[in-house]
Amino acid sequence: MEIDPNSDRPVFKQIADHFRDLIDRGELAPGAALPSEAQLSRTFGVAGGTARRALEVLRSEGLVVTEHGRGTRVRERGPMLRLASQRLTRANRAAGLGGFAADMRSLGLDYKQEMLHLGEVPAPRRIAERLNIEEGSPVFVRRRRMWGGGEPMQLADSYYPLDLIEGTPITEENAGPGGSYARLEERGHRLASFREELQARMPSEDEKKALRLLPGVPVVALVRTAIDTGGRAVEVFDSVMSADKHLFQYDFAAD
Amino acid sequence: MEIDPNSDRPVFKQIADHFRDLIDRGELAPGAALPSEAQLSRTFGVAGGTARRALEVLRSEGLVVTEHGRGTRVRERGPMLRLASQRLTRANRAAGLGGFAADMRSLGLDYKQEMLHLGEVPAPRRIAERLNIEEGSPVFVRRRRMWGGGEPMQLADSYYPLDLIEGTPITEENAGPGGSYARLEERGHRLASFREELQARMPSEDEKKALRLLPGVPVVALVRTAIDTGGRAVEVFDSVMSADKHLFQYDFAAD
DNA sequence: CTCCTCTACTGTTATATAGGAGTTGCCGGC
């Protein structure tokens, strides 16, 4: 293994390249330890700060994780949740579980939801646009954090026009069997279609904490609008999830 | 503006927080310059390295961009390309442009495609699985970089089973009017459906360079499989695009 | 007026050093 201090490529990047290579080629398996900063600095003959920067590069790429006092190891990837558009078809919804619960069940992970907020709030722009109402007018929100397999999986806010949920268990902690979509349909709002909009970005500090994200892991923001047969938007589902735990799949016709 | 060196929160993060705040609140508009490293270090009374790290945090969050010799400025966001699933319907395809060209046209951006590779390659696992063939068996690939508005927008590799493209212009630089889908249909493979799979992650070094990605910008990897009326996968489209320039929209029925 | 060069700014890489803080395991006292 050669480091050329006179190369065009900075030393810290050369060191990062070296370990990226080992990881890509599988010679450093997930869970395997990388040399400590001090060891790196000795074996490559560079200053501590330079060794540290090399590891920093790999961290920011999400290839390794480092724990204070314990060292740096190749990142282990958990299972990926495949979110297919078919999960929201009526047949699947009829199975009795809300969307997320069913997803987790299919992976064999235990499921939990933690209610963060339940009540009326002024509609943010993004939500108001999709519900076809004035920005700032009151809407009902169910704001929660979904857990699967003991880890936080997504932050999910569901927004409803007030007139649709009055007197339903949607305003309660437990929206009842089949989730809130079932309640809306019981109330005569048969769901006709969904629109999902996805965007990937880096997480905010808060999101990082709430989702226990490792450095270098982006998030996917998914906004789903549920439309009833009358063409009315009856729910906007606004969520943020860890990109390394979710894969999205959509099937659609070619004509 | 106060920095507390004895705080629990590291100094460099406190400085980053300060500017993140200014940016979030709009007091530092997109394009506005942040103080130089030297200035920061003077006004906050910290070492140069510390000031530098603060800016590094903001860079990694994608909030600012810095140019060597010119300083650090609040990031300006370009327009977002909205990729709706309807863009691939037959009606839209019939308009005569390939998918990407039509997308760019709709935004009023000029379009260019740069061919990177054209020829047979052994099928990587990911592709073979979707084409229902053996991993490593030969497939034809069109590997290109798509440009829009003078900027690289995506890396796109299209893979085809060999028997489908022999003697068609798909093997040439220019696949002809309507793109390769039109050629496949002319040949009797009427497209029935698409499957798109999306996943967000941080880019590799190569992708960063090829897409001219700013630090802290994730990419979205989109794999589209085109299925003909006989149920055969006739193309796998494997692409990588900058997350901050693309938004994905899917509409689908609720039953 | 145009072109070049010099200079003062900007960020970039690398060094050396120091003290702090989390983790682990060993070893001795009980």
Add this chain to the structure above:
DNA sequence: GCCGGCAACTCCTATATAACAGTAGAGGAG
């Protein structure tokens, strides 16, 4: 055997310093 404490390891923050490289503008030579 158990427990406490210490030592040796890990990473983390911060300082100071140096040389290098890209940018932009001022000012002089032609």
